[in-house]
Amino acid sequence: MNNGCGSGSESCLSSMEEELHVLAVDDNLIDRKLLERILKISSCKVTTAENGLRALEYLGLGDPQQTNVMKVNLIITDYCMPGMTGFELLKKVKESSNLKEVPVVILSSENIPTRINKCLASGAQMFMQKPLKLSDVEKLKCECHLLNCRS
Amino acid sequence: MDLVQMQKSLQDYTKSLFLEGILDSQFLQLQQLQDESNPDFVSQVVTLFFQDSDRILNDLSLSLDQQVVDFKKVDPHVHQLKGSSSSIGAQRVKNACVVFRSFCEQQNVEACHRCLQQVKQEYYLVKNRLETLFKLEQQIVASGGMIPAVELGF
Numbered sequence: 001m002n003n004g005c006g007s008g009s010e011s012c013l014s015s016m017e018e019e020l021h022v023l024a025v026d027d028n029l030i031d032r033k034l035l036e037r038i039l040k041i042s043s044c045k046v047t048t049a050e051n052g053l054r055a056l057e058y059l060g061l062g063d064p065q066q067t068n069v070m071k072v073n074l075i076i077t078d079y080c081m082p083g084m085t086g087f088e089l090l091k092k093v094k095e096s097s098n099l100k101e102v103p104v105v106i107l108s109s110e111n112i113p114t115r116i117n118k119c120l121a122s123g124a125q126m127f128m129q130k131p132l133k134l135s136d137v138e139k140l141k142c143e144c145h146l147l148n149c150r151s
Numbered sequence: 152m153d154l155v156q157m158q159k160s161l162q163d164y165t166k167s168l169f170l171e172g173i174l175d176s177q178f179l180q181l182q183q184l185q186d187e188s189n190p191d192f193v194s195q196v197v198t199l200f201f202q203d204s205d206r207i208l209n210d211l212s213l214s215l216d217q218q219v220v221d222f223k224k225v226d227p228h229v230h231q232l233k234g235s236s237s238s239i240g241a242q243r244v245k246n247a248c249v250v251f252r253s254f255c256e257q258q259n260v261e262a263c264h265r266c267l268q269q270v271k272q273e274y275y276l277v278k279n280r281l282e283t284l285f286k287l288e289q290q291i292v293a294s295g296g297m298i299p300a301v302e303l304g305f
Contacts (some may be wrong), residue, residue, distance in 0.1 A: 134183060
């Protein structure tokens, strides 16, 4: 992949051209469909998961027998989900040595300051309000490419 | 009715839905996600919303009709409906769900019954209007026309 942006432009540009692979997690079918479409229109590769457990499986943090583990560049997760919340998923990702560098964005319909703070304090890249707009995804992509450049 | 008249009717009809607050700008976001590669995206998502909502409203009716209402079951349903309606821009349904949730929190059964009726009313209204909207679109497409973009000056 890229090896830093010391001399800047060239490796950053090639990182801009690579497709971002996003794992989108939401228990609501309509929201999953919307997320998927917004991300695809924004030229991202998308995998969706209906809950935290499935998300962990895709990421290789689930069943040790799991074979089709994928590399993702960004995780977007709903906060309010039955079972494992988005916050709990965030913590599991950040606790993993393999995955802690993957940016995690939390989506919520409710802008509750204590909720926002605890997510950011636990390593969330961003906290955004649902429903997500096309312009929000453009911002996210820029952030991710910048992160990829820096690492 | 000729094509131009049909297109104008559709635009006027769509505008009225926004003016009445039945739809909000999120619906416009949805329309932006539709293109030649996904020409039915909006109606697909809305159809999903109808199916999901019918199911939720049914479950809510059953839950509220129990001798002892289990609000731990009721609230998640309302939360889900609030989310879906918000995601497709069904503003009045969403707002009715917000009120409903506050009464769930208070565990006020009678108020919740009233809220359910209110939510159902708003839901059937938006369902009816959107079905009409899609019919108008189909008529235009069947006549070989394009769906005009809605200019709303938001």
